[in-house]
Amino acid sequence: MTDDVATTVANLDWDRIGAELDEYGVARTGPVIAPETCAAITGLYDEDRFRSRVVMKRHGFGSGEYKYFANPLPDPVAALRAAVYPHAAKVANGWAERLGMEAYPDTLEAMLERCHAEGQTKPTPLVLKYGPGDYNCLHQDLYGAVAFPLQLVVLLSDPASFEGGELVLTEQRPRMQSRAEVVTLGQGEGALFTTSIRPRRGTKGDHRVMLRHGVSRLRSGERYTLGVIFHDAA
Numbered sequence: 001m002t003d004d005v006a007t008t009v010a011n012l013d014w015d016r017i018g019a020e021l022d023e024y025g026v027a028r029t030g031p032v033i034a035p036e037t038c039a040a041i042t043g044l045y046d047e048d049r050f051r052s053r054v055v056m057k058r059h060g061f062g063s064g065e066y067k068y069f070a071n072p073l074p075d076p077v078a079a080l081r082a083a084v085y086p087h088a089a090k091v092a093n094g095w096a097e098r099l100g101m102e103a104y105p106d107t108l109e110a111m112l113e114r115c116h117a118e119g120q121t122k123p124t125p126l127v128l129k130y131g132p133g134d135y136n137c138l139h140q141d142l143y144g145a146v147a148f149p150l151q152l153v154v155l156l157s158d159p160a161s162f163e164g165g166e167l168v169l170t171e172q173r174p175r176m177q178s179r180a181e182v183v184t185l186g187q188g189e190g191a192l193f194t195t196s197i198r199p200r201r202g203t204k205g206d207h208r209v210m211l212r213h214g215v216s217r218l219r220s221g222e223r224y225t226l227g228v229i230f231h232d233a234a
């Protein structure tokens with residue numbers, strides 16, 4: 001199962017994904033998790049595999065809930081995180097260079113070592129669960145000083161099983177109007193997107209833009225997603 005994930009990820013069209021990330025700050029990856037594995041991960045939701053549960057309304061985060069996995073992460077989640085990271089790091093390092101920032105390590109292992117050295121030791125991959133009326137307010141998943149600039153979300157549910165619930169991203173330049181992107185996914189398909197800041201090419205060269213993401217209101221059905229964040233949390 002995990003070999004499958006690694007092979008699938010290696011065969012994605014990383015040139016296209018990289019180009020779309022540079023242009024728009026978000027890119028669909030194509031399918032990364034088989035439907036049976038999506039169902040298996042969703043099936044873990046009520047089991048004892050998580051370190052914490054967040055009821056979004058209690059915090060003003062929206063409506064719905066999510067749970068962060070405890071270590072050890074389920075095999076396909078760990079495999080996906082490790083396999084996507086080096087490709088995402090190439091994009092991230094292109095951005096870091098353009099923004100004059102320090103480079104990111106080439107492997108997830110080294111990235112996590114950097115997090116752990118700064119006291120960010122809690123795993124951040126999570127499963128989110130939305131029902132009718134639920135939504136996720138625009139936010140950024142930053143959990144400490146060490147932050148990787150891209151993250152992945154995978155739709156675990158069959159898109160025919162819910163209405164609404166689109167992934168929404170907004171991109172803002174200081175003191176300017178925001179640009180929005182709306183992303184719909186197939187079951188097992190991923191979207192890679194900017195966690196906070198990226199460079200955007202304009203007529204006068206690069207400028208920094210700030211992104212936030214969220215989920216529009218689910219009109220009916222049930223929607224589960226897997227969030228894969230590449231930095232750990234304090």
Ligand SMILES: O=C(O)CCC(=O)C(=O)O
Pocket residue numbers: 128136141152153166167213214215225226227228
């Ligand atoms: O449910 C989604 O599509 C987005 C969830 C999210 O906020 C995340 O993966 O960080």
Ligand SMILES: [Fe+2]
Pocket residue numbers: 139140141213227
């Ligand atoms: Fe998020």
